[in-house]
Amino acid sequence: MHRFALSTRLTVCFIAIMALCFAVVGALLFRAVADRFYVQDEVNLVLSTRHLRRLVSELATPRDLVDHRDRLTALILGDAAVSMRIVDNQGRVLVEHPAVGGQPAMATHVVPGDQRVLRSDVTSWDDGAGNPVRGVSALARLQDKTPVTISVARTMTDRAVVLARYRHDITLILLSGGVLAVVLSYLLVRRAMRPLRTMADNARAITAQRLGSRMSMRDTPAELHDLALSLNAMLERLEHGFGRVWQFTVDLAHDLRTPIGNLRGANEVALARPRTAAEYQALLGSNIEECDRVSRTIESVLFLARAESPQFALQRTTFDAVQELTRIADYFEGLSSEAGVSIRVDGHASLHADRELFRRAVGNLLSNALRYTDAGKSIDMTAAAVDDGVTVSVANEGPGIDAAHLDQLFDRFYRVDRSRSDSASSTGLGLSIVKSIMELHGGQVTVSSQLQGITCFTLWFPRSTGPEHESAARP
Ligand SMILES: Nc1ncnc2c1ncn2[C@@H]1O[C@H](COP(=O)(O)OP(=O)(O)OP(=O)(O)O)[C@@H](O)[C@H]1O
Ligand SMILES: [Mg+2]
Numbered sequence: 001m002h003r004f005a006l007s008t009r010l011t012v013c014f015i016a017i018m019a020l021c022f023a024v025v026g027a028l029l030f031r032a033v034a035d036r037f038y039v040q041d042e043v044n045l046v047l048s049t050r051h052l053r054r055l056v057s058e059l060a061t062p063r064d065l066v067d068h069r070d071r072l073t074a075l076i077l078g079d080a081a082v083s084m085r086i087v088d089n090q091g092r093v094l095v096e097h098p099a100v101g102g103q104p105a106m107a108t109h110v111v112p113g114d115q116r117v118l119r120s121d122v123t124s125w126d127d128g129a130g131n132p133v134r135g136v137s138a139l140a141r142l143q144d145k146t147p148v149t150i151s152v153a154r155t156m157t158d159r160a161v162v163l164a165r166y167r168h169d170i171t172l173i174l175l176s177g178g179v180l181a182v183v184l185s186y187l188l189v190r191r192a193m194r195p196l197r198t199m200a201d202n203a204r205a206i207t208a209q210r211l212g213s214r215m216s217m218r219d220t221p222a223e224l225h226d227l228a229l230s231l232n233a234m235l236e237r238l239e240h241g242f243g244r245v246w247q248f249t250v251d252l253a254h255d256l257r258t259p260i261g262n263l264r265g266a267n268e269v270a271l272a273r274p275r276t277a278a279e280y281q282a283l284l285g286s287n288i289e290e291c292d293r294v295s296r297t298i299e300s301v302l303f304l305a306r307a308e309s310p311q312f313a314l315q316r317t318t319f320d321a322v323q324e325l326t327r328i329a330d331y332f333e334g335l336s337s338e339a340g341v342s343i344r345v346d347g348h349a350s351l352h353a354d355r356e357l358f359r360r361a362v363g364n365l366l367s368n369a370l371r372y373t374d375a376g377k378s379i380d381m382t383a384a385a386v387d388d389g390v391t392v393s394v395a396n397e398g399p400g401i402d403a404a405h406l407d408q409l410f411d412r413f414y415r416v417d418r419s420r421s422d423s424a425s426s427t428g429l430g431l432s433i434v435k436s437i438m439e440l441h442g443g444q445v446t447v448s449s450q451l452q453g454i455t456c457f458t459l460w461f462p463r464s465t466g467p468e469h470e471s472a473a474r475p
Contacts, residue, residue, distance in 0.1 A: 006196075007189045014185040015178075022174045030167055037159050038134075042122045044082075045136050048075055048152045049117045052084065053140040056150060060143040065094045073097035081155045089147050106151040111138035113147065124156075132156040195224050203231070211239040251413040255297055255427065259290040266290075293427065300429035304412070307436040314354040314440055316464070321351040321358075321383035321392060328362050329381065332370065340375035347383040349390045352464035353441055361437040361445075362392065364430040365457045369396035372455065389443065389463045395456035401449040409447060410435040434459070 004012075055072055059065055065072070065086060072095050076082040085106060086095040107123045115138075122136045135153030142148065199215055206213045214235060215228040270283045306312055322345060329336075329343040336343050343366070351358065362381070369379045373396040380395045401409065401416055408414045413428040431445075434457075438445045442462050449455040 007186070007193050010189045011182070011186045014189070015182050018178060018181045018185070022178055026170050026174045030163075030170055033166055034163055037163065039119075041134060041154055041156075041159070042119045045122055045134065045152050045154060046117050046119055048082070048084070049111075049136050049138050049150055051075055052086070052150045052152065053117070053138055056086065056140040056142060056148060058143070062088060062094055062142065062146055062148070065142070065148070069095050076152065079154075081158055083153050083155075085151045087149050087151075089149075094148060106149075106153065107135045107137040109137065110149055111136070113139040113141055127155065132160060195219060195221055199224065199228065199231075206235065208242065211235060211242055248412055251428075252297070252301060255413055256294060259293045259297075263287055263290045297427045297429065300427055300433060303433060304429065304436055307433075307440060312440065314357070316352055317355055318350060318352045319355055321349040321390060322347055324351075324355065324358060325362065325381045325383060325392070328359055328366060331363075332366055335367075335370055336379070339370055339373070341370060341373045342378040343381065344378055345381045349383040349385040349392075351383070351390050351392075351461060353461055354437075357437045357440065358392075361434045361459060362394065364434050365394040365459075368430060368457075369394055369398075369455075372396060372398035374398060386460075390461045391458050392461070393456050393458040395454055397454055400451040400453050400455050401447070402451065403449075406447055406449065410445065 052072060052075065055068075056065065059068060072086070073084065076084050076097060084095070084097050085093060087093050107125070109121065109123050111117050111121050117136060117138050121138070122134055124132060124134050127133045133153050133155055135151060137149055137151040140148055140150050198219070202213070202215050214232045217225070217228055217232075220228050266283060266286060270279065275283070325345045329345055332343065366379065366381070373379055377397045381393070382395075383390065383392045405414075405416045409416070410431045412432040414431075415426060415428045434445050438459055438461075443460045445457060445459050447455070447457050
């Protein structure tokens with residue numbers, strides 16, 4: 001299907017509507033004028049016939065008719081298109097005007113003598129030469145009871161000429177009006193479309209490098225106001241999204257540069273002079289640690305990228321949250337006893353969630369807690385069923401987190417204490433992965449912390465609608 005410009009479509013619609021209106025108005029106007037003519041002529045014909053009938057009825061004999069010819073014809077003298085004739089019942093012409101030859105044939109319908117002549121008695125016919133004629137015939141009786149037929153007719157040729165001229169004039173006026181209306185409606189539509197073109201120009205100017213531009217709200221008509229607002233809101237989101245991607249790229253590059261720089265530096269130093277086997281062993285050990293950090297960063301970044309892809313689907317199952325927490329605590333047993341920290345699990349709740357992602361989220365919180373809990377202290381993991389779902393909290397006693405950091409804590413690569421966290425074990429992605437996992441579940445992660453006190457991370461899983469198993473797309 002062809003796609004026409006909106007202004008072309010609107011103009012065509014306007015033209016069609018106007019053509020229809022003009023045609024109807026023109027036809028009605030013409031009809032009204034024609035009717036006026038015909039009504040006037042009919043009335044004249046009827047009045048003349050009635051008058052003639054009255055005059056005839058006052059005369060005594062057919063002879064009188066001929067004698068009073070002038071009186072009888074005077075009635076129609078003024079109008080050359082009108083003719084009259086009085087004939088007796090043998091068809092002999094008694095009075096006629098104009099003279100023989102100019103008289104058109106008479107109406108076939110004759111009004112009886114006892115009936116009043118009405119407009120409806122006027123009939124139309126053709127004079128044989130193609131000229132339209134209208135007329136009326138009526139019976140009348142002389143004083144001596146002689147019946148005569150009075151006929152009055154009017155050649156309509158002059159009317160037809162006037163009406164044809166009139167029709168021509170109306171057509172011309174309407175056509176000129178139509179052309180004017182077409183031009184004006186095109187200009188009007190073009191003008192009405194101007195804000196759309198301005199918006200298109202605005203949109204053309206927006207590129208990835210100029211995402212700060214916005215649709216101008218000035219001169220935007222009410223109909224486009226909402227559209228402009230929505231586009232601006234979309235640009236806002238895009239700008240924010242692009243900003244995040246850009247920031248993420250910068251942070252990622254920075255975070256990969258550090259371990260690679262360390263690797264290269266340590267290797268260069270080691271190669272500067274001959275080393276013992278033990279020194280090379282130590283170097284290789286630290287190289288492996290740096291490599292681990294790089295691969296952990298890459299693995300985390302990949303996880304976050306996949307978690308944000310629309311194809312990512314959860315595999316929810318229903319499981320006992322406390323049992324799962326105990327299993328995770330067992331897994332961290334080695335690390336916790338090394339740090340002299342005990343892990344306590346408490347509560348009661350059944351959870352409908354992706355078990356692997358649950359393990360990963362709780363594991364990240366627990367490994368943070370282990371890193372920040374002083375020896376001899378304990379970490380509490382609690383699961384509880386609440387009104388609108390299930391909460392799982394991981395609380396530890398330690399240095400705590402300053403309130404100023406809490407807002408950014410879940411941002412990618414954000415670490416509170418960079419000097420300490422830049423160690424091989426820290427990527428700064430752990431909590432953003434937790435946040436991603438909770439968003440995938442439609443839940444959220446919150447934190448509360450007191451300096452030199454308890455730091456508690458809480459995962460909230462909303463009440464699940466059912467134990468459906470989502471598709472097995474797994475990164
Ligand atoms: N329990 C906690 N007590 C004090 N600070 C914490 C605690 N958990 C997290 N943090 C702070 O939040 C920061 C971000 O944590 P996150 O888990 O995102 O990164 P990370 O632990 O540094 O790196 P990764 O988890 O990748 O090894 C940490 O660097 C730390 O400063
Ligand atoms: Mg962490």
